[in-house]
Amino acid sequence: MATNIDTTATQSTTMDFSVAGETLEFGNNKTNILAYWKQINAFQTSNKLFKDRPKWKKTTKDSPPFATDLPHYGCILAAKIKDTVTRWAYQTGHHVERRFGWAKMSIAAYKNHCRQFVIRYVQEWEITPHSIGCCTLLSNFEVDQNYKNTNDLVVWVSFPLVDDLTVKLVAWTTTPWTLPLNLALCVNPNSVYVKILDRKVDFYSLKESHLKEMHYTPLFSYFADIKTAFHLLCDEYFTKDSGTAVVHQVPYFGEDDYRVCLVNDVINKDTGSVVCPIDAPCRFTDEAKDFQGQNVKDADKAIIKYLEE
Template sequence: MGSIKALPQEFKPKEYEEELLKYWEEHKIYEKLREKLKDRPKFYFLDGPPYPSSDTPHIGTIWNKVLKDAVIRFRRARGFNVHDQPGYDCHGLPIEVKVEQSLGFKAKKDIEKFGVDKFIEECEKFVFHNVKSMTRHFWNFGVSMDWENPYLTLKDKYIEGAWWLVKKAHEKGLLKRGVKVVHWCPRCETTLADYEVSEYKMLKDPSIYVKFPVKNSSNKYILIWTTTPWTLPANLAVMAHPDFDYAWVKVDGDFLLLLKDRVEAVMAEAGVENYEIVEVVKGRELEGLEYEHPLKNEVKVQQSVTGVHKIVLSEEYVRAEEGTGLVHCAPGHGEEDFEVGRAYGLPVVSPVDDRGVFTKDAGKYAGKYIREANAEIIADLKKKGLLFYEGVLEHKYPICWRCKTPLIMRATPQWYIEVTQLKDRFLEEAAKVKWVPEWAGYSRFRNWLERLRDWIISRQRYWGTPLPIWKCGKCDHMVVVGSRKELEELAGRKLELKDLHRPWVDYVTFTCPKCGGLMHRVPDVLDVWLDSGIAF
């Protein structure tokens, strides 16, 4: 009969951990367990993949894995053959920004100078190094998963899975391209998803009240308030609430239009003591009231747009708690503005490029970074006598979650999946799921689904699943490719590519089936959240 070893006087967890892990490895405990359960009923466990953007996992990621491991071990103990493949979310800005930092890059153009091929190879090396390191950390924590066979979203087979999904969306009429107002990072030069807008910074911005001259009047003005003077070159309308009371207020011989309930607060903020309300009108009576753009002479694009510069109505987006109750509307720089503008048939004006720099359409402000142009815009308004009041507002402002640059709202052409077509079905399916606890599951998920918006899937970057769309440069015909095999059939040859990433896949062209022109892949990559979303 064997003897029981005496317990040590001092417990040394590190030594015990190493001894136990060594025992597991030498005796192949995990492999034996899988073999023993291989013919038992299956239990499918999906591991949501972490970013390998560091060689050491975040404590929250480790906690996540330990909780998953508890479920997996419990199911094994119940006799199930558990699918326990771990995964890593290998693409996207988290990786790109880290590699850019290691190479000393400051902007997107540095990648082009360095060479996209070399940059992609650096991203790949970075990922594999961190995957190896993170895997060892998870193993050291005792997480019992199939670490010899993780799924990696950078692999060609996984990329082909994403291509298949995009093609299916196209076949079902869900894949679209159109102008969308998005959160845009001017340093990374790409759009960000709404759920990536999660970090904020306290910034000091101008807080200005601007007088928009009423057309065919020498002393009547629509008074608006904004903290983004740089969006004024893109202004096309002013929003009013149809049911609010608005006042014409006499100030030093001028007549200013603003919300009646905000007159006292605005005048106090501007230091105006002598004023008189001379008339009160309902917002709906103001619809169509035209004005002259305050920077028409300075901004080139404002001299050519038509059917604009008027008051439009909005019940949803005009509030009585701040400003003047008359909202400056720039459809090219705000989601709410875009919606209202579309309802009124307004064009979309956004004289700002990918770097956050004004284009030639911005006239005298062309070539200037938007936030740096604020002072000049304010100075021009002041010279014209159109600046009613200037202050400073310190407020929370969204920044890029990776590079910390202040974000902007910007209208850009994007590819998206029209998931709003499927909302009713999603709600039906969600109701069939057993949520634990129910309030945190169905209630929250249902609320999210009810506010569902179309999914913008394109990103203007490099390290990601290439968008599988080829377009003809001659007739604009589009082909969505669902696999490497299909691409080879279209190209008429066996493809000798390093892999399916940029820039190698960009070299693949083929003849347009419609007009005989040459078809090239569109340059965008897919949203990294689509990568992780197809892990099932």
């Protein structure tokens, strides 16, 4: 803010700092000095008086705002050091530009740099194993040291077609606990599928083109409101030798599942439509109400029993 100053009158203004008696009252002196500086508008006046002096070529600016918490002693210390240097330059006869600002700080450019930094690692980082006991990531070395051969349940599950409830698609899985998370089925475009008419040998073949985009009835109603889900997709990441060649899709727990569902707009990573009713210790959350609180592997048999009933 500009201020009209009578420099002649200001220069003739004096103040008596003499102290009577033996006791020095520094507190009162400080109060009087501050009042005097305010009276003569010392800051603006000094800037005007030194305007034509040699300009101090170095500049100092404050650091960016302290974004994560309140300013602390370290912030004040850095500011005082810079202030001391500029005051010294002023007192040695230089004109110092006194303008508050941040050192080359551009919020838009800063945000863009941070975004590029994050995107770089999104492309570089790979999927890592997760410990359900520690709720932390595991290194590949830790996983390699703890592989065990286990016996898993294998189930064949039928999915009724919406257009014809008498026709059911049969898929198989070794992870029954993923069935409550199912959002789609996938068929291979290079395979020929058969429609079994009864328990005899009568059947006729179906090309994948007859199956694509058919809708089916979900096994569980937890995510039935997702309008883009529960229809047939096509992809070649599996072969006709993979079970029934109908693969059930769980985008949150399968890399190929995620890719196929993303490409076919079953899910949208920008809107957060990828569902996961499982917490860090791998227990079902309240979204899967029938199995809430159960460990996913412990829930295998409960899920099979639920489907059988």
